Ligand SMILES: O=P(O)(O)OC[C@H]1O[C@](O)(COP(=O)(O)O)[C@@H](O)[C@@H]1O
């Protein structure tokens with residue numbers, strides 16, 4: 001495991017950089033002897049919706065795409081037009097694709113039961129992450145988690161299909177709508193990144209086998225909330241400053257996470273007085289990124305537990321999140337007064 005920033009391996013030995021996402025999914029399907037192609041198709045459905053949302057984000061400055069939608073979601077947050085557009089686009093692609101039986105979305109109060117009894121998969125999704133940055137043209141994203149249903153196919157969906165701990169994910173990923181658009185995902189066999197080629201309408205493998213550096217020079221936290229942090233977070237951030245780490249905070253979780261994944265760093269959204277359980281949502285923000293970071297050799301915790309071990313008990317439950325390079329997250333946990341932090345995971 002190295003501590004150097006991620007360097008894309010362009011050697012011919014690697015899954016040849018430049019192959020399309022479709023081709024890569026097909027090649028990787030071979031890794032799963034009992035694969036039936038349904039998960040592959042579901043990943044393609046997500047990529048299709050990402051291409052459509054990418055087109056919309058590029059036009060976010062135009063009146064009919066940018067700005068507030070004039071409604072609030074179940075979190076009391078004002079929905080942006082692009083939140084609603086992305087939500088509709090992903091739900092449509094997932095329901096038309098035929099592989100999904102239920103969807104949990106940040107923008108929907110309740111579970112969307114697609115009445116598709118042959119669908120094997122449950123998807124939890126944050127259709128548009130970083131909504132506060134839409135109108136100011138800063139990178140935004142989409143986050144998704146995929147689970148296999150627990151109840152038998154053909155039966156109505158049950159609570160146990162939805163409320164699964166993160167370690168039950170069969171795939172997870174995010175789309176970053178930034179200077180370029182990227183799709184990064186894992187199926188539990190490493191993490192790979194694909195860059196979107198607009199003129200060809202294709203995602204191409206650009207970042208094979210991403211590994212998070214063990215250490216990093218970057219910490220990402222909303223310092224405006226410092227007065228609400230618990231002492232352990234205050235002392236850790238103080239340590240980061242004395243060790244001359246760089247403070248970088250975009251305010252879009254996907255963008256902050258992606259930078260730290262490649263360069264090495266830690267993102268923290270701890271519990272605060274206003275949000276004692278943190279701000280970020282377990283099912284469609286924390287779980288997906290925790291699966292990715294662990295597959296890349298990093299760590300994700302709520303300050304006490306491994307994120308992927310947290311048993312969900314409500315759709316939109318929040319969790320504190322400390323995520324990133326292994327040694328930095330370890331350091332943060334030690335500062336949170338957990339003596340002798342034994343990272344059993
Ligand atoms: O403005 P704050 O309190 O720093 O919160 C920023 C965080 O909230 C989020 O915007 C929440 O996600 P949504 O935009 O999907 O609601 C994260 O992307 C981001 O990291």
Ligand SMILES: [Mg+2]
Pocket residue numbers: 126128129130253285
């Ligand atoms: Mg979000």
Ligand SMILES: [Mg+2]
Pocket residue numbers: 083106126127128129130131
């Ligand atoms: Mg969102």
